[in-house]
Every structure is written in structure tokens, then in C-alpha cells.
Amino acid sequence: MWDTIVLGSGIGGLTAAAALARCGQRVLVLEQHSVAGGLTQSFQRHDWSFATGMHYVSGVDPDGQFGRMLHWLTDGALRFAPCGNPYDIVRLRGFEFGIEHPLITAWFEQLDAAGQSARSLLAMRGLPGWLACGWRLWHGAAVRRFSEQTLAEALRAIDDPQLRAVLGARWGDYGAAPQTAPLLEHALVTGAYDSGAYFPVGGPARFAQTLRPVIEAAGGQVRLGADVRQLVVTHGRASAVVFEHQGRQQTEQGRGIVSAMGVTNTVACLDAQVAPTWHDTVNALRPGPSCLVLYLGFDGDIAAAGATAANVWIYESNDVGRVWQVPADAEAPGLFVSFPSLKDPVNTGKHAAEVVALCDAKPFKPWLHLPVGERPEEYVALKAWIEERMLVQFRRHFPALAPMLRFHELSTPVTQHHFVRSPAGVIYGIEMSAQRLGSDALDVRTPVPGLLLAGQDVSGPGIQAACMSGLLAAVAIEPSLLKRLGG
Numbered sequence: 318m319w320d321t322i323v324l325g326s327g328i329g330g331l332t333a334a335a336a337l338a339r340c341g342q343r344v345l346v347l348e349q350h351s352v353a354g355g356l357t358q359s360f361q362r363h364d365w366s367f368a369t370g371m372h373y374v375s376g377v378d379p380d381g382q383f384g385r386m387l388h389w390l391t392d393g394a395l396r397f398a399p400c401g402n403p404y405d406i407v408r409l410r411g412f413e414f415g416i417e418h419p420l421i422t423a424w425f426e427q428l429d430a431a432g433q434s435a436r437s438l439l440a441m442r443g444l445p446g447w448l449a450c451g452w453r454l455w456h457g458a459a460v461r462r463f464s465e466q467t468l469a470e471a472l473r474a475i476d477d478p479q480l481r482a483v484l485g486a487r488w489g490d491y492g493a494a495p496q497t498a499p500l501l502e503h504a505l506v507t508g509a510y511d512s513g514a515y516f517p518v519g520g521p522a523r524f525a526q527t528l529r530p531v532i533e534a535a536g537g538q539v540r541l542g543a544d545v546r547q548l549v550v551t552h553g554r555a556s557a558v559v560f561e562h563q564g565r566q567q568t569e570q571g572r573g574i575v576s577a578m579g580v581t582n583t584v585a586c587l588d589a590q591v592a593p594t595w596h597d598t599v600n601a602l603r604p605g606p607s608c609l610v611l612y613l614g615f616d617g618d619i620a621a622a623g624a625t626a627a628n629v630w631i632y633e634s635n636d637v638g639r640v641w642q643v644p645a646d647a648e649a650p651g652l653f654v655s656f657p658s659l660k661d662p663v664n665t666g667k668h669a670a671e672v673v674a675l676c677d678a679k680p681f682k683p684w685l686h687l688p689v690g691e692r693p694e695e696y697v698a699l700k701a702w703i704e705e706r707m708l709v710q711f712r713r714h715f716p717a718l719a720p721m722l723r724f725h726e727l728s729t730p731v732t733q734h735h736f737v738r739s740p741a742g743v744i745y746g747i748e749m750s751a752q753r754l755g756s757d758a759l760d761v762r763t764p765v766p767g768l769l770l771a772g773q774d775v776s777g778p779g780i781q782a783a784c785m786s787g788l789l790a791a792v793a794i795e796p797s798l799l800k801r802l803g804g
Contacts, residue, residue, distance in 0.1 A: 327355025
């Protein structure tokens with residue numbers, strides 16, 4: 318009997334497990350992949366190291382709440398290096414803008430108000446029912462207003478089309494185009510970087526490398542290759558987890574269960590007769606976009622050729638809200654380019670880049686559930702064609718880096734689904750929308766007693782939000798942790 322079982326070793330699950338371990342709990346973390354960390358994991362190809370989903374993080378300065386929490390969880394073992402200024406660069410045709418600090422008073426005052434509402438929403442996600450009800454009475458009107466107002470509607474107050482494009486360009490940080498993105502979410506995510514952007518020293522894999530020992534030191538365990546198949550409910554309470562491990566079906570019991578493997582995957586593991594209304598509500602929520610990622614390896618000094626630690630948001634027009642719908646027939650309308658080797662002060666390998674294009678997963682649906690080795694030639698050919706198109710596009714925007722390129726590899730929504738089991742291969746979970754923000758189906762406390770949620774579906778996309786969701790789940794089990802959410 319474990320004190321708590323955590324499903325999924327992404328940053329939300331690891332944070333919940335480590336926080337509970339700090340309270341003396343024995344926690345079992347079940348992870349279906351062979352590597353812990355979810356989208357914070359890294360991988361090696363020859364002399365190059367690549368980050369799979371974490372390109373920068375906010376709020377980890379020592380004086381911030383998030384930074385203090387991580388310092389406490391890891392005993393200071395997890396360190397961060399600033400990305401400098403600018404930390405983001407938006408590049409349109411014939412125009413480039415470095416994101417450094419707020420420039421337009423009225424716009425950013427509105428974002429500040431929306432950001433405060435976003436933090437209220439996060440609090441409501443984790444509070445007990447009676448307390449959440451009171452909080453809604455106090456803050457609910459502002460939350461609804463900023464949830465239902467889209468980013469595009471708010472941007473209409475900006476006259477200059479290029480400035481509108483710049484202010485809306487970073488929607489890829491949370492995966493909803495300006496036409497549908499709630500202003501509340503845009504304000505929360507982009508406003509979090511007002512105090513700077515950071516990168517973990519040693520790379521994103523350091524999250525799992527520093528949190529896992531905390532779990533194990535308290536008698537817990539992170540079990541890899543454990544594919545969750547069923548959540549067992551006994552006498553109306555979640556009590557056990559059935560999973561496949563090393564070819565055998567196994568069952569572990571826990572006094573509490575925290576699912577950080579996505580709400581859609583969670584309800585799929587419950588009997589349909591358990592909380593049927595919750596099933597229906599969750600299944601009605603749409604998945605967000607997926608992505609294609611081109612991993613590049615270089616030989617030479619890419620900094621001397623113009624690369625920097627700043628992320629580069631490239632758009633082929635002022636229409637920055639387009640998702641790549643048909644990758645086989647057109648070039649990507651936008652690219653996000655990150656150079657992780659220039660962000661990590663202890664990197665000793667050769668320089669690398671990650672080129673991300675948000676896309677619709679529908680063209681890849683026929684092959685989504687096929688394992689490696691069973692994907693047909695049609696998929697392999699499409700993947701090769703897209704990879705070549707993205708290479709051409711990258712070389713056009715970074716001509717000085719083209720001669721140094723030595724390695725390239727593409728991941729698709731099929732890859733994303735295989736490694737992190739995200740439904741439809743999505744990158745940010747449930748689609749970011751007013752419906753998602755207003756749904757109580759995504760609260761930390763589920764309709765099934767003993768079962769809690771953590772991860773991006775609860776709190777919103779990104780490292781900081783997913784971490785905070787894990788802490789909220791841990792607080793629901795160990796209320797003494799509430800002080801870690803203070804100031």
C-alpha cells in the first residue's frame with residue numbers, strides 16, 4: 318500500500334510526488350516511457366543534445382514563488398541561467414522585434430488585470446468546493462470577462478498591423494491562435510516572462526534528475542515502462558492502479574491517486590459507469606494543436622554566424638494566427654526556433670537547434686497508434702518530404718548557419734503520441750479556449766473520491782503552470798503544503 322500513486326512523470330506528476338515525499342509520504346510514480354520527465358526529457362544523437370518540449374521557463378528567479386518552491390523541492394540542486402535580453406525575437410517579412418519589456422501602457426495594464434484573473438482561476442481549480450464557490454463569487458466576473466474575450470478582440474485596439482502581429486505572435490507558448498485564444502491565458506503566459514526567461518543549467522532533463530532522488534529518498538519509486546490500463550474504484554473510491562510492466566499485468570494500491578497523464582487518458586482508464594457525467598464532459602473537450610519538430614545539429618561556432626540564446630518566432634506574413642493545416646502541400650506559416658546549446662552555460666557538446674511548427678494532427682491520424690517498425694511507406698515518405706521542406710525554410714531564414722548543418726531529424730504528431738501518449742499527438746493537452754477555462758471537469762479534485770488531477774490540463778500549458786498544478790494536487794492531500802503557495 319503506497320501513500321500516493323502518481324500517474325505520469327511529467328513535471329506536474331514529479332512535482333506532486335516530490336512535494337508529498339517532502340511530507341514523508343511513500344509515493345509510487347508510474348511512467349509508460351523508458352525515460353522520466355515527460356516533455357522535459359532530453360535525448361542524444363551523436364554529439365548533440367536536444368530538448369523535446371522545454372525551451373525556456375519563467376518565474377524561477379530566487380525571489381519568485383516558483384523559484385523558491387523548486388529550490389525547496391530539490392534542495393537547490395536545480396539551477397537556472399538567464400536567457401538574456403531579448404529572450405524572444407519576432408521576425409515578420411522585412412521586420413524584426415526583440416521582446417524585452419512592456420512598451421504600451423494601456424495594453425499591458427489590461428494584460429496585468431487579465432493575469433490576476435488567471436491566477437484566481439488557478440486558485441479555484443485547487444480549492445475545496447465550498448472555498449472555490451466563495452472565490453468564484455469574489456473573482457468570477459473578472460475571470461469570465463477575460464476568459465471570454467479573445468486575444469484578437471483585444472488586439473483590435475492596436476492600430477498598427479505589424480505591432481498587432483508582434484503582440485499576438487507568441488501564442489505558440491500555449492497553443493491557441495489569437496482568434497480563439499482567451500486573453501486571460503495570453504496574459505498569464507506572456508506576462509510570466511516580464512521578469513525574464515531562463516533555461517535549466519544542464520538542460521531540461523535536470524528536472525527529473527533532481528526531483529526523482531527526493532521521491533526515492535522518502536521510500537518512493539519512479540517505475541519506468543509502466544503502462545497504466547485501469548483505475549480501480551472500490552466502494553466509490555479510487556483505490557488501485559492496474560498497469561502493464563515488463564510484459565506482465567500488475568496492480569498497486571494507494572491511499573490516494575494523482576493522475577498527471579492527461580484528463581482524457583485518465584477517464585479512459587475508468588469504468589464508464591464511474592462518474593459518467595464527467596466522462597461525457599471530458600470527451601466533449603477538443604484536443605489542442607500538435608507540432609512538427611525539426612532537430613538540427615551543427616559543427617562550428619553558430620553564435621559567430623548570428624545564432625543567440627533568444628528564441629526566434631518567424632512568420633511568413635502578418636497573419637500570425639495560422640496553424641499548419643496541410644504540411645504536405647505548403648510551407649509552414651510560422652516557425653519557432655530555439656538554440657538550447659547557447660542557453661545552457663555547461664553545454665559541452667556541439668551546437669543544436671530545435672525548429673517547431675504547430676500543426677493540425679489530422680493528416681497523421683491513420684498512423685497515430687502504430688508502433689515503430691509498423692508505420693507504412695506512405696508515412697515515411699510524407700515525413701521525409703516535410704523534413705526537406707522545413708530544412709529549405711530554415712536555410713532561407715538562417716543562411717549563415719546552413720553550411721554548418723551536419724544532422725537533421727524530424728518528429729511528428731505520431732512521435733509525440735508514442736513517447737508521451739498525448740491524445741492525437743497534441744503538445745498542450747486540451748484545446749485552450751473559454752470552454753476549457755470554464756470547465757470544472759478539469760479541477761484538481763475529480764468527481765471520483767481519492768482521484769486527483771495534475772498537469773497541463775488542470776492549470777494550463779507550460780512548465781510553471783504544470784508544476785503549480787502538481788503542488789495543488791499535493792496540497793489537496795497534505796494541506797500543510799499550502800504555505801508553499803503563499804507569497
